Amino acid sequence: MTALSEHVLEEIRDLPAKYPQHRSAVMPALDLAQEELGYLTPEAMSEVATALQLDPGYVEGVATFYTLFHLAPIGKHRFYMCTNLSCTLRGANEMVDHLKGAIGVHEAEQVSKDGLFSYEEVECLGACEYAPVARLDRRYQVDLTPQKIDALVAERRSPSPPRGEGPKASRKPRTKKSV
Numbered sequence: 001m002t003a004l005s006e007h008v009l010e011e012i013r014d015l016p017a018k019y020p021q022h023r024s025a026v027m028p029a030l031d032l033a034q035e036e037l038g039y040l041t042p043e044a045m046s047e048v049a050t051a052l053q054l055d056p057g058y059v060e061g062v063a064t065f066y067t068l069f070h071l072a073p074i075g076k077h078r079f080y081m082c083t084n085l086s087c088t089l090r091g092a093n094e095m096v097d098h099l100k101g102a103i104g105v106h107e108a109e110q111v112s113k114d115g116l117f118s119y120e121e122v123e124c125l126g127a128c129e130y131a132p133v134a135r136l137d138r139r140y141q142v143d144l145t146p147q148k149i150d151a152l153v154a155e156r157r158s159p160s161p162p163r164g165e166g167p168k169a170s171r172k173p174r175t176k177k178s179v
Helices: 006-018 022-037 042-052 056-065 085-089 092-103 146-157
Strands: 077-082 117-122 134-136 139-141
Touching: 006 022, 006 042, 022 042, 022 056, 042 056, 077 092, 085 092, 092 117, 092 146
Parallel strands: 077 117
Antiparallel strands: 077 134, 134 139
């Protein structure tokens, strides 16, 4: 039995043709594997190496070098909390402390009891003008406050409304301007 589905393995086998060097496909391949499994298992890294015809040690080296790859389970929703200078000066450490309480963890890399949340402190998200900043579910969350963190957590804890019954648009309808 394989860790990765045949569909993902096929996508991985097709990647090298898109790059000038065969080895350049390893990061997108690992990303596909992680997307399917949630994190990279030793079996998945071995399957990536086989599919790309690369040395398993090389693939594991790439996976362990880059912090965007996870070698252990993470929460379904992962907060990447920037704690670089700009964010720290604008309260990032307080936001991290608040987040830990909001999701019920004591340290980075710990997964909340419900399996929904984990967080990681990162050096920089490149959005200093909006500090403090986090990335959550591939979207930047800017000008963080304890209230914003609580709202983000609550949104992800509550079940999604049935299709077509989501929140109404908060934008006011456009009106014609008189000339």
